[in-house]
Structure formats: C-alpha cells, structure tokens
Amino acid sequence: MSFNIVIDSCGELTPRMKKDQRVISAPLTLEVGGETFIDDDTFDQNYFLEKVAATPECPKSSCPSPKFYYDSYMTGETHHYAVTLSAELSGSYNSAVLGQSMALDHVPDIKIHVFNSRSASVGQTLIAQKIIECEEQDMPFQKVVEEVERYIHSQNTYFVVENLETLRKNGRLSNFKAFFASALKIKPICGATPEGEICQFDQARGINKALVKMVDLIVERAVDSEQRTLAISHCNCPERAQMVLDAIKKRIKVKDSYILDTGGVSTMYANDGGVIVVL
DSSP states (O other): OOEEEEEETTSOOOHHHHHOTTEEEEOOEEEETTEEEESSTTOOHHHHHHHHHHOSSOOEEEOOOHHHHHHHHOSSOSEEEEEESOTTTOSHHHHHHHHHHHHHHHOTTOEEEEEEOSSOTHHHHHHHHHHHHHHTTTOOHHHHHHHHHHHHHHOOEEEEOSOOHHHHHTTSSOHHHHHHHHHTTEEEEEEEOTTSOEEEEEEEESHHHHHHHHHHHHHHHOOSGGGSEEEEEESSOHHHHHHHHHHHHTTSOOSEEEEEEOOHHHHHHHOTTOEEEEO
C-alpha cells in the first residue's frame, strides 16, 4: 500500500523525513514587525529571533490553508494521514479536517485520517514516525489509525522556556502566571494535558533548576521507556538540549533518541533558549 503524511511545520522533520517523499511539510506563516516568514526550508532562525527581540509587537502565526491539505490528499496514494499541532493551540487541525471534507466530496472512498497530536514540535515528529512504522508493517488503514491514536494518548510532552511572553500574549497562559514568572525569574516546567492544552507541572528559580526539575518529572512519569523514543527540540541552545538528553538517559533506558532544532512555529513559542521534550 502507498501512503503519505502531511505534517504541519510546527512538527520538525528528521533528516530522514526530509528525504522521504511520502512526508509533506505544511508550512505555517509567521509575522513579526510587518515582515512575513514562511516556515519552510527558507526559515532563518537567527534572523527571526533578532527580529522578535527588536519588535515590541508579539509575533503571530497563520495555519496552512484547507487547500494545501486538500492538494496533499489528492496525490493518488492509497492511504493519507495528517498530523497537526494540538487543536487547542492552532487552527491547523480544523484546516486539515476541512481539506479532508473537500477531498471526500471529490473522492468519497478516499482513505484520510487527521491526527490531532495534542502536542506540538517533536511530539508531532514522533507521531509521524509511528505512522511510518505501522505502514511499513503493512497494517490495514484502520489498524494504523487505532495504533497511532493509542500512541498519541500515551505520549507525554514537557517544556521549559526562558521567555513566556509569546505564549502569554497569544492567550496560551494566564496573565498572572506569566507576570509572576517574569517578575521573579521563576521558570515554570510546562507540558500538555491529555486534551492538548498547556499546563504547568512545577516551577523553579532559574533555567538550570527548572531543567533539572523537568528531567526529574520525565523520569518519574516514564512508563515502558525501553520501548519508546525520546525526542528533544531546542531553540538555539544545542548544549542545553544535549545536557537534558544525557541526564534523562543516565536514569532510564530508551529505545532511541535524537535532538532537532526548532522550526519556525516552535521557535516562535519556545523563544531563544527553550527546550521541548517528548517521550
């Protein structure tokens, strides 16, 4: 069976995925200071971070159009999948579902499933990997859907960021928590709820202590880690990401692990120095 996966650009692609013609990245559009950035291979992280730092207005993002998803579904493969960042954080999921409806209007028996990652960034990357794994085992379409949905519900997302302003200004956090954290140099250890909303697990004074607490939390909550892949994305702090990876792997065994740079959307929300971990 042939298949393809369209993953919105909040989900970073591994080097292997970038070479895999079955994997399509649906770019979001970012805007800051009157300048528009397309979240694709042309995205310049350093320039974007400089622009954000120099601009008082909060950066904004726009999700891929339903037409982009529709075109991605109408490419002739037997099975089609979409993986979007959490529906609680973006309109990307709804856009993918609308594109699915458009495709079904033209080809009523086309097989498409849209996965709401209930996560973001490397959470989406791992979901796309799970789809590939299932498809390469020649699972029937519905079995792939069931296996991947089960995986999504078992996934845990964590992150620590230096700066909460983008999350706050875009309505992802309460004003009180963001102000409190900024004023007292408190860094919250955050993650995703089962529904895909952002929640706060803990907090610490200073980024290093927050990262240590995040590692503790990941280790405490890990289940069947030997069967799972540990993925980390970072915004302009590879040493910090490597430190977190090493600290986790010293305490639990994992099947595989890797570190990726954040793409445009994840860069916008993680800000300079942010680290996202999914297990």
